[in-house]
Amino acid sequence: MHLEDVPEPSLGDVDGGRGVLVKVIRVGVDGTDKEINEAEYGAAPEGFDYLVTGHESFGEVLDAGPNVRASLRPGALVVATVRRPGSSPYDRIGLQDMTTDDVYYERGINLLHGFLTERYVEDETYVVPLPDSLREVGVLLEPLSVSEKGLNQAYEIQRRLKIWKPERAAVLGSGTIGLLCTLALRLRGVDVTCFSKRKPPYLNSRLVEELGAAYVSSEETSLADTSAEHGPFDLIFEATGFSPLAFEAAELLAKNGALVLASVTGGDRKAEIPSDKINQGFVLGNKVMVGTVNASPDDFDRGVTDLVRAEAFYPGWLAKLLTTPIEGLDNYEEMLLHLTQDEDAVKVFVEVG
Numbered sequence: 001m002h003l004e005d006v007p008e009p010s011l012g013d014v015d016g017g018r019g020v021l022v023k024v025i026r027v028g029v030d031g032t033d034k035e036i037n038e039a040e041y042g043a044a045p046e047g048f049d050y051l052v053t054g055h056e057s058f059g060e061v062l063d064a065g066p067n068v069r070a071s072l073r074p075g076a077l078v079v080a081t082v083r084r085p086g087s088s089p090y091d092r093i094g095l096q097d098m099t100t101d102d103v104y105y106e107r108g109i110n111l112l113h114g115f116l117t118e119r120y121v122e123d124e125t126y127v128v129p130l131p132d133s134l135r136e137v138g139v140l141l142e143p144l145s146v147s148e149k150g151l152n153q154a155y156e157i158q159r160r161l162k163i164w165k166p167e168r169a170a171v172l173g174s175g176t177i178g179l180l181c182t183l184a185l186r187l188r189g190v191d192v193t194c195f196s197k198r199k200p201p202y203l204n205s206r207l208v209e210e211l212g213a214a215y216v217s218s219e220e221t222s223l224a225d226t227s228a229e230h231g232p233f234d235l236i237f238e239a240t241g242f243s244p245l246a247f248e249a250a251e252l253l254a255k256n257g258a259l260v261l262a263s264v265t266g267g268d269r270k271a272e273i274p275s276d277k278i279n280q281g282f283v284l285g286n287k288v289m290v291g292t293v294n295a296s297p298d299d300f301d302r303g304v305t306d307l308v309r310a311e312a313f314y315p316g317w318l319a320k321l322l323t324t325p326i327e328g329l330d331n332y333e334e335m336l337l338h339l340t341q342d343e344d345a346v347k348v349f350v351e352v353g
């Protein structure tokens with residue numbers, strides 16, 4: 001990672017008078033940025049030998065083209081979505097998060113520059129407005145949208161069951177996605193157990209408990225024992241990055257349950273699994289397992305609603321995730337240090353402006 005002078009973006013970069021010029025206020029970083037910096041993931045845009053990283057944006061509209069909707073006028077607080085359409089039928093109906101193309105375009109990740117910059121321009125189609133009350137926590141919208149998509153997919157799939165209402169859920173992992181998923185489930189009235197590596201008490205376990213959810217450490221209890229005590233789980237959301245756990249979860253999932261897989265595991269880890277048992281459990285129990293990536297416009301909208309509801313029901317909780325502010329783009333080395341080595345950081349983010 002290094003600093004680079006880039007051309008000043010302008011409204012004219014977007015066709016049809018739909019451009020929105022945004023002053024970047026904050027940008028969060030996560031495991032994806034870490035992998036990009038380690039050259040394990042992502043790619044620069046065509047014709048460039050660098051990629052502007054940063055996909056968890058938050059900013060304020062400075063200027064807008066004549067055809068931009070009223071909610072995105074100057075002064076509005078906004079978050080840009082990450083993925084841009086390719087050419088599959090899903091992309092053509094605005095569901096590029098469901099693309100079947102081999103190549104996908106994501107700002108700050110793959111083939112498109114991102115938001116760790118002072119200003120950016122975007123088509124209004126990909127810009128989401130936030131109420132002023134979310135100024136302090138709006139940078140959490142993009143990671144929340146990833147959790148929202150996984151949950152919304154599960155609920156959408158489970159409409160097949162006519163009366164499905166998950167009573168008990170397990171969230172595997174207590175990183176930003178796991179914590180925000182626990183939040184979204186608690187806001188839906190679900191009894192949640194968050195299963196994560198580190199022994200409690202520490203910040204993440206306290207955050208889980210503040211939501212009225214249970215925290216269980218994998219260093220003290222197996223997932224099977226956790227399921228015996230707190231389950232069976234109607235919904236399991238995997239967000240640890242440790243793929244063998246997905247198959248342990250598959251074995252324990254309740255009848256008619258849904259298992260949501262959300263970890264982008266870049267390695268080539270292998271695991272031995274009780275395949276007959278898992279398969280039979282899925283058949284006799286009508287279970288589903290679904291993968292989820294990125295987020296649709298609806299998931300962002302639901303994310304905004306849940307941020308507002310979180311501030312009402314769990315005041316101050318979201319701000320506690322923002323553990324590690326980095327002052328300015330110049331301090332990108334410090335940002336990387338916290339991202340890779342700081343065990344106590346929940347969300348590392350750059351105060352750009």
Ligand code: BGC
Nearest residue numbers: 032082106109146264293294
């Ligand atoms: C981002 C998603 C993206 C995914 C895969 C995540 O870190 O938050 O928006 O789709 O990586 O590239």
Ligand code: ZN
Nearest residue numbers: 030032055143
């Ligand atoms: Zn991300």
